[in-house]
Amino acid sequence: MSEVIIKNDEVDIVIGALQSDLTPFLEAWRPFISDFHLIIVKDPDLKEELKIPGGFNLHVYTKSDIDKVVGSSTSGISFSGYACRYFGYLVSRKRYIISVDDDCLPAKNSKGELTDPVSQHIINLSTPATPFFFNTLYDPFCEGADFVRGYPFSLRTGVECGLSCGLWLNLADLDAPTQALKPSLRNTRYVDAVLTVPTRAMLPVSGINIAFNTELVGPALTPAFRLAKEGNLRWETVEDIWTGMCVKVICDHLRLGVKSGLPYVSRQERGNAIESLKKEWEGVKLMEEVVPFFQSLRLSETSVTPEDCVAEIAAAVKERLGPVSPTFAGAAGTMVEWIKLWKRVRAQ
């Protein structure tokens, strides 16, 4: 593929609001998002009114909008907590979505300069990905970079990028046990690189700071994997890790790319890892099953759309993981419901 031009009106920025006062968040992001359309989805469990400063082109969705669109027929899908953003993915009409947690601010690079996460995600999605051979100097389409000696010319055109996974400074996205063991550990290493994660390699995608092409992979971003005692702190959830593996398997199958690296956001402190540790470590335990499952999953040639692929993954989850835990059985059911809902809402 060649580089595509992404216009600002082809992008929705989707924010799940887990806190009521979005003023500090939106003001920090204003220089980078004021030219874009914003979709703000209020966590249905949040009681207070949202505080949103003026001067943005945005649409706010609340519990009543969710009930209206989703109705009662899809009771298996919950949009509580972090999952509220998925409602924004569902109702967006744009080709590209950028989504960032509401406790993240644009980060500074190692020179102390503020960086623009939005334009970096757009660069990642508009330039080709190279999943079939690893370029040691990272993304060959970054300014000043190229393919290194030995890189076959036939693979240099690359493929479309489905998902751009950004990273985090300050509070790293660790699990509760790790953060509890190393309470003072903060990520200060700004790695100035984007890379394509090689085909067939799996990665733990974090939903904190991502962007994706909805036509290529949108239906795979589902709030399907819900822990029994899920909280509203990142380290108490793994729904995004699940979703990321679905996307990666689909990208590998459909010959698309997943990029990881820039842009960084700076994560603010929230929650207490020791408190979270007292909850069940269900997510940590289930990863031991999840990763080998997705690593060994191969989709059939008859699955040619992301919707087909999600349906095929759901069937495999039901069959192979369903007996292991009700969380898996629930995820399989929700994915099937999600595809129906996605098709219905998108057809309107």
Place this chain on the structure above:
Amino acid sequence: MSEVIIKNDEVDIVIGALQSDLTPFLEAWRPFISDFHLIIVKDPDLKEELKIPGGFNLHVYTKSDIDKVVGSSTSGISFSGYACRYFGYLVSRKRYIISVDDDCLPAKNSKGELTDPVSQHIINLSTPATPFFFNTLYDPFCEGADFVRGYPFSLRTGVECGLSCGLWLNLADLDAPTQALKPSLRNTRYVDAVLTVPTRAMLPVSGINIAFNTELVGPALTPAFRLAKEGNLRWETVEDIWTGMCVKVICDHLRLGVKSGLPYVSRQERGNAIESLKKEWEGVKLMEEVVPFFQSLRLSETSVTPEDCVAEIAAAVKERLGPVSPTFAGAAGTMVEWIKLWKRVRAQ
């Protein structure tokens, strides 16, 4: 595996001397290599006497040493040009080898501080590699880093690292066509990261700045892939790319890791890409065959040592690539010879 301690006397630093005056090179490296044993192998085609400053613990090997050790029985193996370093790999008795081109200097990081490539390679080889799942915050064993949320605990112990591939600032390691098309392109991006290249992902390993564990992968580093009109400029060779793919296939098979990233060296200007372009593009053309071959190669369970693996790869090269080009047939033959030579020299 857990972290291993690598003592200075377990390391040989192998330098292939393609230029006679090594004074500027060795003086620049003195702060980082003076506590190590050096093996300097003089390119047998180089006529002038080597100029080497005092104060180093080193052994110089020349054409007469090569003839003595290798003899005439292995006439298929050439140690000319960049290949001279492989003689150093052969005669080393150390568990670890670090090897850098003689036109490279220690690089400065993005803060302008001089970095120590030797200690970084040793860190890469002494800490575990994680080829079975990609950690988005790069090497989890770097200081200040850890595994991110979603990384299965069962995969966190990692495996031994066989090969550490460092990178280059200033003159990037591009092929002649790319450098000729972009004559002013220089790499200025210091990416402060090391990563494990995922299992089954292939990469173009450059021999400019590498380190490896000889017990784990040493026999795979062979001067086997010699172009018909090979020159003594990096962009006229692909011997290291070939060797790197052999090592990667072996590491994937034996469940070992290959790391890429830090340390950087700064490459000095040498040669003229336009002149090199006038030569045949044999290397560039052959990569179109080489990469799919190695990507699809799976070794048998009976190959349990690196020597076994190289022999099996050589047989597959002879069968599948031999008919394509005499360069491949030659590589297969040289690899078989190399294993015999390696076993003989190492048994002494």
